[in-house]
Structure formats: C-alpha cells, structure tokens
Amino acid sequence: MITHFTYRNLVTRVVPSNEHYDWAKEVKEFDDTKSGVKGLVDAGVAKIPKFFVHPPKSLPAPSKTTLELPTIDFEGVESDGARRKEVVEEVRTAAGKWGFFRKVNHGVPLHIMEAMLEAIKRFHEQPVEDKMHLYSANSRQRVRFNSNVPQREYDSACWRxxxxxxxxxxxxxxxxxxxxxxxxxxxxxxxxxxxxxxxxELLSEALGFSSDHLSRIECMKSEALACLYYPICPEPDKTLGTPKHSNTTFLTLLMQDTIGGLQILHDNQWVDVPPVRGALIANIGDLMQVISNDKFISVEHRVLAQPVGPRILVASFFTPSLRAGAKPFAPIKEILSDENPAIYREFLFKEYYEYYKTKGQDVTSALPHFRINE
Structure with a gap:
C-alpha cells in the first residue's frame, strides 16, 4: 500500500506504508509552501497528509442528539426596564448551564455580517502570492495567516x-x-x-454586580479576531476542522456561515449548533469560569471537517487589556464566602495561556490545573 499527497507546488511524494514516517519533514514541506490547507485542495489531493489524521478515539461518531441551544432575543436590552431583567436572567441561566447561547436582534447589521464573511472568503481565496508574506506561526505578529501546524511532534493538524x-x-x-x-x-x-x-454589562448584572464591574477590571478590553476558512475535505472522517477544546478567554463571539459543523459538549453529549442567518453565538471562556467561581461555565466544543465547503467562521476572542493582563486573576472576592470558597488559585493570564504550549493536544482545558486542591 502507498500513500500519495501533493503540495501547492505540485511536488508529489510516494511513501510506502512500512517506511519510517518522518513527521517533521512532512510538516516542513507543507509549511514551506505557505499556501495552507487550501493549497492542498487547489492541488487536487484525494488523500490528506498523514499529519492531519487524528486518532480514532478523537474522531466524532454521528450526533444523535436533538437538543436545542438556548436563544436569547436582545431586543430592548439597552433599556433598564423589565425586558433588561428578563435578558439578564436568560444570560445567567444559559451561561451557568450551557456556556453557549445564540443571540438574535443583537444590533450588528446583517449587511456588515455578510460583508465580513465574504471578505474573509475573498482573503483566503486570493492567489497564494498575495497572502504568503503574512504566513507565520509567530504569535507576536499581530496580523498573520497560517494553518495551525502543530508545534509538538506527532500532534495532529486540523483542516483549516x-x-x-x-x-x-x-x-x-x-x-x-x-x-x-x-x-x-x-x-x-x-x-x-x-x-x-x-x-x-449583562454578565456583570447576572453575577449580581453593578453593570460596570467587568468593564472596570478590563478583563475583555482586547480582542483577537480569528477568521477561519475550512476548505472542502476529501477525507472528513479522518480529521477535524478544530479539535475538542475550551477557550482560554473571557468571552468569545462567533459568526458562522450557512454550512455548519460546530458542536458543543453538553451533559456528555455532542450537540450540533446549526447556523441561523443573522444570529451570533456567545461562548463563555475558561477565565470567565474562573472569576465567576464556576457560576458560569466554559464548555468543550469542536468543528467537524466536511465533504462540502468552504466553510467560513469568524471568532472574536476577548482577553484582558495589557494593563489588566499583567495582574493576577482569581475568583472575584465579592462572590466568595465561607459557604462558597475560592475554587481556583491566583494566576497570570500569560501563565494560563502558556500551559497549553507545554501540554498540546494532551489537554483540552487548563481549568483543572489551576483548581485549589482540597
């Protein structure tokens, strides 16, 4: 048996199945093209390179659940009346039981959302020569294009x-x-x-504080915009668009196109989150779970590889200001009591983020590492 794969520059290797597999060499050959997964698709690959293949235990079985993600209507939320109180209660329930919820009538114009999706598609589908200068895995480069090549040997890459x-x-x-x-x-x-x-404001009120509490601690003053492009996959049963994980942020806002593929883990069941035109998805992050002392939850989620595409998803990850990021985070003191002691120790935002670099795909959430051992 032999395995074929073709890169953007149309160089083809043939690897006998009994030959020693050189993971690092194959990853470097892919990375050197600076054309990403789309480059593989453009080159007409029928089989995905071996470093994209995930262990069978991490690949999804067909979803059988019909659970529906909570949907919150934000119409009238900026007033201080009864509607505002209703939304705060809905946010409290969804953030505490699901960690995810759908938002409609959120105030972002539909034409801006659709223009953004089209623009991200346009960026990724332009000639390689026009975008390869941005190709980098350096997280300090504030605008960069890459293809999630794993940093640890034998970790699996994702089809995006x-x-x-x-x-x-x-x-x-x-x-x-x-x-x-x-x-x-x-x-x-x-x-x-x-x-x-x-x-x-809504999350502050849902925690029982004044509406400006979270803004004052600047825990969401910075944002990273991840503009994801999931090309059609020739072997979607062997890889993932994004593996199971929880977010190392305070809050994420997601915009999906019409294709779908997002799933969340709810009550130990994988639940499909089908796209709804004009809706956004709110996702509570790990750090929000920490400062709320588990009043809000961050849940694991993933994106499936698909035999159709491309799929476009835009994720807005909200993280601390530079000033706040230099200070330790821990459960908010006003939440704590003798009956509700702190569940997590103090730590710096950088410390939390760096933990993943040492663990790679061996860990899907860093929360247990920062829990106080009783």
Missing part, C-alpha cells in the same frame, strides 16, 4: 486556515490588515466592541 488580527486595548494599525478585507474587518470589529460592552 486562519487569518488572525489582534487588537491590543482595542487598537491595531489598520494598514496592517490585508487590503482584501480591511474595510470589512474595521467595520465588524467596531460592532464587536459595542456588543462586548453590552455583554460585559
């Missing part, structure tokens, strides 16, 4: 490409954003910042 734009303290030089999507990213981020402020 990513354009990332990082706004520290809501700021980023707009000239650094690719021209193919610059205008749309600028407009979309403005909407995300406005919606983040509303979410910060």
């Amino acid at each position: 490409d990513i354009l990332t734009c990082v706004f520290h303290d809501d700021q980023l030089d707009l000239d650094a954003i690719p021209l193919a999507c610059r205008k749309e990213v600028q407009e979309y981020v403005k909407c995300m910042i406005k919606l983040r402020e509303i979410m910060a």
